[in-house]
Amino acid sequence: MLGGISIWQLLIVLGIIILVFGTKKLRNVGTDLGGAVKGFKKAMHDEEKGKEADKEDADQPHAKVSHEEPGNTYDVQAEEKQAASDRNEERK
Template sequence: MGFGGISIWQLLIVLAIIVLLFGTKKLRGIGGDLGGAVKGFKKAMSDEQSAEKQASENKTEHIEKSAESTPIDSSTTSKTKDNDKV
C-alpha cells in the first residue's frame, strides 16, 4: 500500500503519463526552477534570522552602554532612606 491508498504501480503510471505529456526537458526545467525557489527561500529565512540576532545584540549593547554611562546618585538614595525612617 502506498500513499493514502494509492499503490506504487498507480504512482508509476501517473509519473509515466506526466513524463509523456511534458517531456523530460520541461520537467528538468521545472525542477530547477523549484529548486532555485527553495534555495532562495532558505537564504531569505537565514538572512532574517541573522538580522534579528544582530538587532537583539545591538539592543543589548545599547542597554549596557546606557547603564554604564548613567551614574547612580548616592545622595538621592540616602535621602529616600532617611525619609522612610521618619
C-alpha cells in the first residue's frame, strides 16, 4: 500500500485529526483550500489567454514612423570646419 500504512491506520489518524480540530474547522480549511485552487486555475487560464493575445499583437505594428519632413539636419563637423576656416582667415 502506501509504504506500509494500512487503510485502518489512516482512518485512525483521520479520527484523531477530527477530534483535535473539529469538523467545522476542517470544513473551513477545505473551503479555503478549494478557493485557492480555483483562483490558481483561473489565473493560469487568464495567463494563457494573455499570451495568445500578445502573440496576435506582436504580428501587428504598434506605431508607424514616417519621414516626410524635409531634411533639416545639423552637421557638427561642417560647422567645426567652418569655424576653423574662419579662425584661419582671421589670422591672415
